[in-house]
Amino acid sequence: xxxxxxxxxxxxxxxxxxxxxxxxxxxxxxxxxxxxxxxxxxxxxxxxxxxxxxxxxxxxxxxxxxxxxxxxxxxxxxxxxxxxxxxxxxxxxxxxxxxxxxxxxxxxxxxxxxxxxxxxxxxxxxxxxxxxxxxxx
Numbered sequence: 001x002x003x004x005x006x007x008x009x010x011x012x013x014x015x016x017x018x019x020x021x022x023x024x025x026x027x028x029x030x031x032x033x034x035x036x037x038x039x040x041x042x043x044x045x046x047x048x049x050x051x052x053x054x055x056x057x058x059x060x061x062x063x064x065x066x067x068x069x070x071x072x073x074x075x076x077x078x079x080x081x082x083x084x085x086x087x088x089x090x091x092x093x094x095x096x097x098x099x100x101x102x103x104x105x106x107x108x109x110x111x112x113x114x115x116x117x118x119x120x121x122x123x124x125x126x127x128x129x130x131x132x133x134x135x136x137x
Contacts, residue, residue: 026109048122050096
């Protein structure tokens, strides 16, 4: 059994951003040497997320607007009473999810049509990490 770990680091210029990390995760898979197994991709922060979907700009804008409609920036969240201002980012993390598991078959991700891996940042402008953990043979 092989176990491989890599960390991706982000420091976005914007408070919210959506970054296609598929190529980075594929590079980690190549380095791992795993041919059959699983890959966990997980945001290591509670104000960011990871998801799998289409890399189409209109859809990404729709996802952003949807998340903002359900968890808008600015309302008086109870979390803000602690001195923070990112209550919306915590809720957006719950909407998008913080991790995905990708199947590995014959040394490649077993993606369906159009599937790509995205890092979703909801409280950026500071250093954050994503863990890529690959296990298999």
